[in-house]
Amino acid sequence: MSGVVVVGVDGSASSLAAVEAAAREARLRGAGLRVVHAFIWPAMGVPLGPSPMGPAEGGLRNMAERYVAEAVxxxxxxEPGVExxxxxxxxxxxxxxxAQSRAAELVVVGSRGMGGFVGLLVGSTAVHLAAHxxxxVLVVREQPAAEGPIVLGADGSTAGEAAVDxxxxxxxxxxxxxxxxxxxxTWNALMPAPKDPSMPYANPQGALAGEEERLLSEALAGHQERYPGVxxxxxxxxxxxxxxxxxASRSAQLVVTGARGRGGFTGLLLGSVSQALLHHAHCPVAVVRAAVARH
Structure with missing residues (x-):
């Protein structure tokens, strides 16, 4: 076994769906699964044990332990074979x-949690992790198509290379x-150089489409050789x-996108395409940031 997949749980149905997805990812990778619950209440200065007037199994700490036990x-x-x-x-x-993501191969979370407000389509935890x-980060949304493809959003940017991998x-x-x-x-395409410099916008019919198809081929170059079975x-x-x-996500089992892509603004933590997928995709979404140093 090598590596670990981390799943965040909070007792919600969404997080339990994430647990099943995380267990599958751990099996596929030959990795362990680490079930994590963030226990915020000690920092709030509230009593953690059971109430003197209540049952012995009550209290916030016991509740947290139950969330984790149910998830495990x-x-x-x-996946009985996963540690x-x-x-x-x-x-x-x-x-x-x-912090858990620093030593993990993958972090899995549900799209909504116990603290989700009505009308908030994706939890702040999922968005924050995708950005940071x-x-x-795999965000589990609707049930995926069992036999569907993996859909990759490829834009040819350097920032998107990790998502392609x-x-x-x-x-x-x-x-x-x-x-x-x-x-x-026509607003985000790479404009091919005009044949006649005096007519800077007069390109042959189909030139833009050809340039974009070339860009897609270049973004995938080398990967098909490394993964000949795909x-x-x-x-x-x-x-x-x-x-x-x-x-495309309607018939997919997973959509993969970079956190930022071509045209991303400096300081924008998560691109508009990634945000849209986290809110509206019809299957789980994996957001892959460009390679970052781990401390």
Whole structure:
């Protein structure tokens, strides 16, 4: 066994779905599974034990232990061969899980938690981890298509290279086909050089589409050789990236995207495409940041 997959739990149905997904990811990787609950109450200065007037099994600490025990039981039932450990870690969930991500292969969370407000489509923990986590973050949303492909949002950016690596590896682990989708419009396309400098915007018909298809091929170059068993479909489409990926997610078992891509603004912690997928995708979403140093 090598490495560990971390899953954050809080007793919600969403986090238990994340546990099952995390257990599967651990099995595929030959990794261990670490079930983590962030126990914020000690920092709030509130009583942690059972009330003198209540049952002995009451109290916040016992509740946290029950959340973890239920999650561990769910993980072992889903994947009996996976080694499962657990921890109740004092701290705020965002800080705890970000720290856990430093030594993890993957962090898995549900899209909604116990503290989710009605109308908030994705929990703040998921968004924060996608922007700051030190490893890829898998956010479990709706049930995926069992036999669907892995869909990769590829934009040809340097920041997106880690997402390409992750998508190919995931497709190989799952023995699933990979759809590499690159969507472009006249506003974000790479403009080919004009043949006549006096007419800077007069390019041959189809030139933009050709440039974008080339960009997609270059983004995938080398990966198909490293993963010869992965069947890859190149799909360069004219349209909005968010719309295209959300639509593709309807028949996918996983969508993979970078945290930032072409055209990202300095200081923007999570790109608009990643945000849209976390809110509206019809399957789990993996957000993969560019390689970061681990301390």
């Amino acid at each position: 039981e769910r993980a072992r039932a889903a 499962v450990s657990d921890a109740v870690v004092t701290g705020e969930p965002l800080t705890v899980l970000e 986590g030190r490893c890829p 992750f998508a190919f590896a995931e497709a190989e682990l799952r023995k699933a086909p990979l759809v590499a989708l690159h969507a472009w419009t 069947v890859v479909e190149h799909r360069a489409v004219h349209g909005a990236t968010r719309t295209a990926l959300i639509e």
